[in-house]
Amino acid sequence: MKDFTATRRSTLKFLAAGTGVLAAPAIIRPAFAQSKVVNITTYDKFVPQSFIDQFQKDTGIEVRIRLTDDQGKQYNVLSAEGETPSTDIVTVTGHRLPQFIGSNLLSPLDTGRLKNWDKLASAYKGAPQLTVDGSVYGVPLLAGFEGLARNTDYTKASDSWAIMFDPEYKGLTSYIISDFLQITMRYQGNDGDFVAYEGKPEEAQAATNKARDFLIQHKDMVRKYYDAGSEVQQMFVNEDIYVGHSWSGPAAKLIMDGHPIEISVPKEGTYGFLYSFNVVKNGPNTDAAYTFLDAILSSPEIGAAMSRQSGFASAFDGVDKVLNDKERAAMSLPQEQTARIQFFSSVNRDMKNEMVDKAVAEIKAA
């Protein structure tokens, strides 16, 4: 190898380059805070690329998307950034809002700055999930539920979560442990959302333990515990699983793409959730964030594109008319199944998180 000789010129060049690299964070950090930029942390495929392109062209504001796949991760990153967040908009589910608000991470929404606020479907304007202490905290985007998904080619029809424990599908099921633990509690006749257990930790622990033990007992049913919607899609497509718990969006997307998948709400019921865009407190580009939020509300076509990409139902008015029959069918449920969806509550979240997290670790370790 050729020996490196440090000459005066090479030393100075190297130092200049090194200084540039070391100074990079100082250059990058203010780059988040430009009036012509909006930084958005959201789920994959939530914001249509066509909308981003048009928005950038119309306003000159650059949209920078950062992907997340978990509310907890998003909360932790935002908490760690403290008073100087590097994102302007985050995507929070309604029932997790109090956690974000309690940590002083979000600003109440000034709906007066959103000219298109009235273009939301009436059921979602000031939705109770997004209203905390009289203030609205988010622009509702998409609604979904925890459903039972099955491959119709290989499984029999079922209207009960019991199919997840049917020995016929041993090693062919999958679920997100924390979500399915709550569904299992419901399947066992308990309150998986912990609202009924406020102030009753012993009862809550007993119900949690019962579901935990049941899932450990049936661990051999599981092919894989997953975390992201894309994983369950991949497992269904590869036929690694035949039946599983799935958020409605990823399953509906598979149906739209022509895969033999069905999503349903079993008779024991399930939980629903509402995603919203929220303005981050002390975000570097708040004005651009409001411009973005107003633009995204401007037409049902944008809502339809979001639904089409994510598989979740839109909170915008008039989207149904824009979707085609196949897309509508993939996202719609019979009335009696819709009635079985109970939206997650923000009540008693700390107890729920604590007990569910512990049970998840125990199931994994078992």
Next chain:
Amino acid sequence: MVDTTTTHARSAKTAPTPRYAGWIGKAVGSGLYRHTIGRLADSRRVRLAMLAGVPLLWIAALHIGPIFQMGRISFMADYPPAPDGGSAYTLANYELFFSDQLYFMPFVRSLIFAAVVTVSTLVLVYPVAYYVAKIVQPKNRMRALLLLLIPFWAGELIRTFSVIMLLANRGAVNVALRELGFIDRPIPMLYTSFSLSFGVIYLLALYMLLPLYSAIEKIPTPLIHAAADLGAGPFQRFRRVILPLSKDGIVSGCSLVYLTSVGVFAAPLLLGGPNTVIFPEVIATLFHSSNDKWPEGAAFAMLLLAVSLSTVGLFMRVIGGRSVRLM
């Protein structure tokens, strides 16, 4: 004695021929520059110190710094600290690990998994490294090595997904077996201990290959020929000559693979099944859990770091002696 008068006279004669025009030339030619930066840069020691300073600063800021920060968080009672600024320090986060068996099994599983992966990688990669270093003609060695390295140009996630596409029920292996008539139902290979080990060995093979190749390539071929001339069979030649002389590569390769596999996270998450949960996933769950558990996660990460470094240190000392270094 040095004739300083002559030196100064020569300096004066050869000095300032500006290499740059404009303000750079003026700056370089200025008295301030020549008496400060220029004077410093004239010294070989200072030049080396300045050169080493940047990477050392880089390593300290971006590699060692975060570990210290994580160590600090691991002793904190709350993270992020309360808005009033008060941070209490505690050992409770470490005590949690020892007080709850829940975390012990994945920890032990991680260490065993890393050991199995390391030994398997060594066994699988050694013949490849030997083939490239000693059997392939010298003129083709670099080409062969390059061919082996090409898959590693792709990122870790891409290679992990390629394993998924290979081993899934509708993946390449099952499809091939079915088309050839060996099976009529897919063999469940993905999301098992097999897929996890296969994937991690594939991901980390490079860390074993390069130190092994480097060590084996340095073994003088006449020594192997001499052993053969003296009647040593292939196994004896391997055991008495090749293996001892490639010890440095084995220790370095094993240390690198062990340290990497004990902390590997993405592959187990994507390739593992319900019974293959290992410790990094437990740590990640603490960081991502609904309530703030960064201090617990940090404490567990520090424990894993300490145990894995100690294990490797012990291994290097016992097997490698004093002379072996990682690279």
